Amino acid sequence: MTALETDVRRRDGAANANDNLIEVKDLHVHFHTTLGVVRALNGVSFNIPRGRVLGIVGESGCGKSITGLSIMQLVARPGKIEGGEVLFKESGEQPVDILKLGRHSDAMHHIRGNSIGMIFQEPMTSLNPLFTVGKQIEEAVLLHQTQNHEEARRRAIDILDKVGMPNPQRIADSYPHQLSGGMRQRAMIAMALSCTPTLLIADEPTTALDVTTEAQILELMRDLQKEIGTSIMFITHNMGVVAQMCDEVAVMYLGKVVERATVDDIFYDPKHPYTISLLRSIPRLGGERHGRLDAIKGSVPDPYSTVTGCPFHPRCPSFMPGLCDTLVPAETRIESENLHTVRCHLHPGSTILGKFGSSGGVATTAPETMTGFAAPSNASEPMVIPGSGGGTVNNSAEPNLTSGDVDDGAAPRVNRTS
Amino acid sequence: MLNYIIRRLLYMLVTLVFVAIISFMLLDLTPGSYLDTEIARLRQAGGNMSDGQIEALKIRYGVNDPFPLKFGKWIVGVLQGDFGQSFEFSVPVSSLIWGRLAFSLILATSSIIFAWLISIPLGVYSATHRYTIPDYIITVLQFVGVAIPEFLIALVLMVVSASVFHADVGGLFSPAYVDAAWSGAKFVDFLKHVWIPIIVIGASSTAWLTRVMRANLLDVLNAQYVQTARAKGLGEGLVIWKHAVRNALHPLIMAAGGILPALISGEVIASIVLNLPTTGPLFINALIKKDTYLAVAFLLLLSVMLVVGNLLADLALAWVDPRIRLE
Numbered sequence: 145m146t147a148l149e150t151d152v153r154r155r156d157g158a159a160n161a162n163d164n165l166i167e168v169k170d171l172h173v174h175f176h177t178t179l180g181v182v183r184a185l186n187g188v189s190f191n192i193p194r195g196r197v198l199g200i201v202g203e204s205g206c207g208k209s210i211t212g213l214s215i216m217q218l219v220a221r222p223g224k225i226e227g228g229e230v231l232f233k234e235s236g237e238q239p240v241d242i243l244k245l246g247r248h249s250d251a252m253h254h255i256r257g258n259s260i261g262m263i264f265q266e267p268m269t270s271l272n273p274l275f276t277v278g279k280q281i282e283e284a285v286l287l288h289q290t291q292n293h294e295e296a297r298r299r300a301i302d303i304l305d306k307v308g309m310p311n312p313q314r315i316a317d318s319y320p321h322q323l324s325g326g327m328r329q330r331a332m333i334a335m336a337l338s339c340t341p342t343l344l345i346a347d348e349p350t351t352a353l354d355v356t357t358e359a360q361i362l363e364l365m366r367d368l369q370k371e372i373g374t375s376i377m378f379i380t381h382n383m384g385v386v387a388q389m390c391d392e393v394a395v396m397y398l399g400k401v402v403e404r405a406t407v408d409d410i411f412y413d414p415k416h417p418y419t420i421s422l423l424r425s426i427p428r429l430g431g432e433r434h435g436r437l438d439a440i441k442g443s444v445p446d447p448y449s450t451v452t453g454c455p456f457h458p459r460c461p462s463f464m465p466g467l468c469d470t471l472v473p474a475e476t477r478i479e480s481e482n483l484h485t486v487r488c489h490l491h492p493g494s495t496i497l498g499k500f501g502s503s504g505g506v507a508t509t510a511p512e513t514m515t516g517f518a519a520p521s522n523a524s525e526p527m528v529i530p531g532s533g534g535g536t537v538n539n540s541a542e543p544n545l546t547s548g549d550v551d552d553g554a555a556p557r558v559n560r561t562s
Numbered sequence: 563m564l565n566y567i568i569r570r571l572l573y574m575l576v577t578l579v580f581v582a583i584i585s586f587m588l589l590d591l592t593p594g595s596y597l598d599t600e601i602a603r604l605r606q607a608g609g610n611m612s613d614g615q616i617e618a619l620k621i622r623y624g625v626n627d628p629f630p631l632k633f634g635k636w637i638v639g640v641l642q643g644d645f646g647q648s649f650e651f652s653v654p655v656s657s658l659i660w661g662r663l664a665f666s667l668i669l670a671t672s673s674i675i676f677a678w679l680i681s682i683p684l685g686v687y688s689a690t691h692r693y694t695i696p697d698y699i700i701t702v703l704q705f706v707g708v709a710i711p712e713f714l715i716a717l718v719l720m721v722v723s724a725s726v727f728h729a730d731v732g733g734l735f736s737p738a739y740v741d742a743a744w745s746g747a748k749f750v751d752f753l754k755h756v757w758i759p760i761i762v763i764g765a766s767s768t769a770w771l772t773r774v775m776r777a778n779l780l781d782v783l784n785a786q787y788v789q790t791a792r793a794k795g796l797g798e799g800l801v802i803w804k805h806a807v808r809n810a811l812h813p814l815i816m817a818a819g820g821i822l823p824a825l826i827s828g829e830v831i832a833s834i835v836l837n838l839p840t841t842g843p844l845f846i847n848a849l850i851k852k853d854t855y856l857a858v859a860f861l862l863l864l865s866v867m868l869v870v871g872n873l874l875a876d877l878a879l880a881w882v883d884p885r886i887r888l889e
Contacts, residue, residue: 274808
């Protein structure tokens, strides 16, 4: 068994499909700037099952962080939530559409920090330098949980202890500048978890940390997640972290979720060319030493422009002229697998003629004429899995997806490690 | 913290020694002395003085003593509270300056407080409502406030309050109270007069501080910890005033220390126009007439005020920011 296979454990018993803590439906966020409108989120839909960890992955600028901020209603001007729903279902309560609550309403303040906690990317700047760590945690506790200052102080120290701080009393009386980056991120996690939220949004919480600290923080989050049962929305661009942390994954590109599956399916059976490209662009142990690393050709398009058809088509190795650049692929479900959806014309069901420019909704019709393009070849060439130093995966995508313009010597289709 | 204060006090002493030497030297370097002015005046008035008389006066006043001797005599006196004799008024300098210095200090301090009280709320509003109509109005007012000269504001305010409100303007007291002892009535009269100079002296620093506050707060509002505070569920008011504004105050506190010279120079003009019994007009006069000991006493005491102001600002900064306190 390779390291990866231990990491990507097949988790049995997928959560009850109806028991979603959060359902995001067709979320649109636009930034109205003087240069034009940036459509940061373009119909994002996904759900987070109760008690599970959902990874949101994608390149910079694809809308991951904005999605997190939208759930908190913290998108700053000139950004504006233009449409969609965020249904939040705390156990035993009626679902609430968060976006219908006023940004500054009491109900929203009650959700922020109390029901949904958030951790940010930059531990060095995410704590206020003027207040002690303890005071900053107490502030949240006093706001949501208790009026009693001593009780709040006790809870702050408890939670600092829980996140593995040595001598929590002393840490509580320390100012942020007296702590290291890893310690500050622990303090942030403590603050976010101080009111035992049902959802934790972690926006690249380990990106700014060194790898040793990153491993510790990830372990801590996993342990706390198990202990408290909090659902986590884990925003990252690091596939290795996804493999370690997440139960399910949503891959985002240009403000849309292009593929949504369990973590195993994402690694062993990726369907969308973008997901496949992401997986191949990661350096791996055991790979050819001087071979070139695969990069996704091109870059994320200029945010002010609008891409017709499939947003990924200008960079897609399996671009089909006349189809991908005109017709927006619909979200379609991969029949054989649990919970696996993809937006790509290579897969039957995504191509719905007569619905040009539409988005959202699961397709039910799959014209025969179109499926010819996309029949999976069943060429189960093993593919070296990125992230954790080896392991294999069945890449059932068409061979032409994986070749593209990549130099054959570096194409990681040959399993070199097992 | 105690270490920090002691260290700062030592720096302060060193600074003041240098200030004393330099200011005394500067006044000494300028050619001529008060005697020349006095002789010229006497001659113009028709009197005649022999060279012998002039020489005798020069020796008496020590005009031609070497610099170290002059400075030595002076600094020994200063340490004993004797700032020397004013040539022009023929009275000890100390009897001239303390009352005026007190008024200057009161005016400068009230102007800073006035500037803070106006500029912080305006700056915060301006930053939190960026690119709205009120923000534009505040911005325009800021530019006007910075650009308009003090004497003009002084004149306009005097004209307006005299003709519209029929108030007694100019000076710090009504004629009836100028020489009266301090009493409740005199204090009320003082308040009635003091607001014009406070506005005049504080106007440009208010405008400037509003600008600084706005710019700083805009920076701080982009900081991650402000987002953290929001994500905690704090109301926007607490987020702004507790987490953001406190972090944006540094430059304002620093400004309070450094703004003193600007206030004093603003005060000179305002005092001349408004006929105020403060240091400004007397200081200018002493410089023009080469009344050396009076001028150098002012220079020294204003420097003391500046250095002390800076120390207070640094202490306030340390109080606000643990990163400085715990260094």
